[in-house]
Structure formats: structure tokens, C-alpha cells
Amino acid sequence: LSELGSESAKIKAMGIMDKLSTDKTVKVLNILEKNIQDGSKLSTLLNHNNDTEDEERLWRDLIMERVTKSADACLTAINIMTSPNMPKAVYIEDVIERVIQYTKFHLQNTLYPQYDPVYRVDPHGGGVLSSKAKRAKCSTHKQRVIVMLYNKVCDIVSSLSELLEIQLLTDTTILQV
Numbered sequence: 001l002s003e004l005g006s007e008s009a010k011i012k013a014m015g016i017m018d019k020l021s022t023d024k025t026v027k028v029l030n031i032l033e034k035n036i037q038d039g040s041k042l043s044t045l046l047n048h049n050n051d052t053e054d055e056e057r058l059w060r061d062l063i064m065e066r067v068t069k070s071a072d073a074c075l076t077a078i079n080i081m082t083s084p085n086m087p088k089a090v091y092i093e094d095v096i097e098r099v100i101q102y103t104k105f106h107l108q109n110t111l112y113p114q115y116d117p118v119y120r121v122d123p124h125g126g127g128v129l130s131s132k133a134k135r136a137k138c139s140t141h142k143q144r145v146i147v148m149l150y151n152k153v154c155d156i157v158s159s160l161s162e163l164l165e166i167q168l169l170t171d172t173t174i175l176q177v
Contacts, residue, residue, distance in 0.1 A: 001035060001072035008079035017083030025080060025090050032077045033095045039070025040102040044110045044146075045120075064145050067106065071152040074099045078159040082166060091167045100176045103156050111153060114146050 011017050017025075042063050077095050080086070112119040160177055163169075169177075 001069050001076065005072040005075040005079070008076045012079045012083040015084050017080060018085040018087070022087050022089050026092065029077055029080060029090060029092050029095050032073045033092070033098050035073035036070050036077065036095070036098045036102050039067040040098065040105055042067055045113060064149075067110070068145065068149060068152075070102055071106075071149060071156070074102055074156050075152060075159070078156060078163065082159050082162040086166075093170070093173070096163070096169065097173060097176070099156065100160070100173065103153055103160070104176065106149065106153060110146070111150055114143075115150075 008017075044060065044063055044067060078099055081090055081096070108119075164174075164177065
């Protein structure tokens with residue numbers, strides 16, 4: 001999916017995506033939707049109290065792999081839809097909604113908590129700390145995979161803005177964006 005995402009960006013830049021068969025493009029988008037759905041509700045902030053550090057790291061790696069795969073699927077789908085001269089059949093509402101759902105979930109549950117500790121929930125249910133106290137306790141080191149996910153989500157949001165200029169969407173979809 002990572003390679004498919006980068007190739008779709010190249011094809012979009014060349015402006016030849018519309019030369020592909022519409023039927024095949026729609027089938028690809030439907031498959032991409034299933035891949036987006038796979039990682040759209042996975043929380044990367046695990047904290048299993050009874051797991052060892054190695055087990056938690058393995059779970060986190062597995063979840064991050066699925067989340068990254070879904071981000072690549074989002075980018076591929078949105079690259080297809082924002083390519084020039086695409087037929088109306090490729091603007092599948094379910095795929096668009098899935099991309100938006102994925103983006104919103106991972107902004108709120110993965111990226112915001114990683115970059116700003118105020119958004120983090122204490123897994124132990126401890127006392128409520130002020131936002132200044134939370135920020136003071138936070139380290140600024142970010143995992144490479146989180147930075148990569150951040151960049152992909154930025155690309156998705158940028159492409160969603162392109163899509164809003166290209167295609168008329170329903171009011172509920174606009175409100176989600």
C-alpha cells in the first residue's frame with residue numbers, strides 16, 4: 001500500500017489517472033475502503049497493565065503497522081479522487097466518509113495526545129493535573145512512526161481540501177470535514 005500510495009501520487013502529478021478504466025478504479029477504491037476501515041478505530045496508546053514491556057511493544061508495533069497501512073490506503077484513495085478529469089463514478093461517498101473518519105480518529109486519539117499531553121487520558125485514573133503540569137512532565141521525543149503518521153495525515157487533510165473544491169459533498173460530510 002505504501003508503494004501504491006507513492007505511485008498514485010506520481011500518476012496524479014502526471015495527470016493520466018483518468019486514462020485508467022473507471023470500473024477498475026472503482027474496484028480499487030472499494031478495496032482501499034476495507035483497508036482504511038481496518039485501521040480507522042485502532043488506538044495506538046496502549047497500556048495493558050498485565051503485559052510485559054516486550055508484549056506491549058509488540059502490540060504497539062502491530063497496531064502501528066495496521067494504522068500506517070490504512071493511512072497509505074487513505075492517501076491512495078484521495079490521490080485517485082483528486083486527480084484531474086476523473087469521472088463522477090470515482091467519488092464514492094463511503095470511501096470519502098471512511099477517509100474522514102480515519103483522519104478525525106487519529107488526530108484526536110493518536111496525534112494530539114502525542115504532541116500535546118493535555119489530550120492524554122491517565123490510564124490509572126489518577127488525579128487531574130492542570131494543563132501546565134501535564135506539559136511540564138511531557139518529553140519532546142517523538143517516535144519515528146508517529147512523525148511519519150503525522151506527515152501522512154497532513155497530506156490527507158490537504159488532499160481533502162482539494163476534494164472539497166472538486167466535488168460537491170453532502171452537508172453531513174462537509175460538517176465532518
